């Protein structure tokens with residue numbers, strides 16, 4: 109899954125809504141088998157497992173092979189300093205000279221025995237600043253969950269995220285703890301907050317890691333901070349395990365093009381990237397002969413359309429050669445002309461959903477494609493908010509249609525049509541509608557829409573525009589109306605009258 113996020117995100121994404129609806133559904137009683145046992149707290153997250161980092165600790169981009177080995181615990185390797193150096197990946201070896209690599213996927217059943225051991229250890233008395241835990245206390249692991257980490261950072265006076273009342277999360281360092289409150293050094297002063305408003309922060313060494321799963325603490329401010337640090341140096345992609353998080357850069361970033369395609373294809377690069385996601389999908393399709401899906405989700409303006417195009421460009425480069433890849437790519441300007449519009453959030457907002465299927469032959473070459481569209485916002489044609497536009501195609505047609513076509517359709521400027529001028533927005537900054545119309549005509553030719561069908565489509569669009577200019581007047585007390593004989597009705601050629 110690939111998820112895209114806008115930095116100015118304030119509304120819930122469709123993904124969040126989907127998760128929420130799944131959660132609500134799960135709340136209803138169901139006739140289902142008993143749930144799996146709760147996933148035990150990882151030993152690595154317990155205070156007793158924490159050690160300081162070695163002085164020469166470094167993070168390398170490459171994930172070592174031993175971590176991608178998801179065989180059982182018995183196959184874990186003992187990693188001495190020599191292996192750490194050789195692997196170039198030391199981010200997971202927190203200050204230990206000999207640590208075992210954890211398998212990436214943990215089964216709760218496999219780990220039950222370990223959980224019991226942890227609980228035994230936690231039942232031993234421990235002198236925390238926030239209150240002593242005695243052997244008579246219930247197991248810490250069950251009672252406090254994530255608070256274990258807070259207790260630990262409070263005790264060790266480490267870096268924390270704190271949220272003063274009515275404020276945002278801020279990074280600071282514990283100065284002192286008194287009862288349920290802690291005093292924290294911030295960059296611009298000192299603040300006292302309740303322990304409930306404190307979350308552990310990650311060590312500096314984990315600043316800006318490629319994969320959020322490498323973070324010791326996966327709380328909200330830590331995740332957002334990591335993504336923001338990366339975004340600040342144009343690293344708009346971050347992994348969250350198998351998911352790619354993409355943040356819209358709202359500017360040109362130098363992450364695409366042939367050189368990047370080759371680099372990802374030849375595995376010379378392995379930084380998080382939509383190319384890497386497309387590459388994995390392609391490779392797994394070829395290896396397992398199983399269809400692959402890339403789901404792109406995010407709020408309006410997050411960058412889904414652009415991301416989908418980038419993924420398609422990569423797949424077209426991989427499976428190109430037959431010429432069909434160009435046709436597949438050329439569907440984008442057509443779909444955008446007829447289905448995208450300027451909204452207050454996004455100058456090129458897709459007002460429909462789409463499922464694009466790209467078919468590959470056994471040799472990995474593209475041999476076809478199918479695009480299904482859903483739920484086009486039809487009401488936009490007749491009404492929309494001020495400052496928004498109708499579908500691009502109307503403005504493109506008025507601005508870019510060649511004179512003979514204009515004459516045949518009796519086309520005027522966009523500002524003469526009620527349906528277009530009503531929302532006080534006829535143009536988009538830095539967008540040349542006339543040029544876009546020529547790109548559209550080329551795309552229509554490329555995907556082999558014949559000239560007659562093109563002309564019919566343009567005639568229908570002109571009909572819609574003229575229909576919007578037809579007006580009526582009330583002729584009696586019973587609110588009967590008749591058409592006003594103005595240009596709107598007089599300009600209608602036969603095709604419009606049939607529609608009317």
Ligand SMILES: Nc1ncnc2c1ncn2[C@@H]1O[C@H](COP(=O)(O)OP(=O)(O)OP(=O)(O)O)[C@@H](O)[C@H]1O
Nearest residue numbers: 356358359408409410411412413414454456457458
């Ligand atoms: N990777 C990117 N590089 C540069 N600019 C981008 C990138 N992704 C998005 N943008 C910019 O953000 C704008 C909005 O992106 P896009 O149209 O893809 O959002 P969307 O999620 O599809 O929105 P909607 O749901 O409204 O259709 C684009 O027109 C483009 O200017």
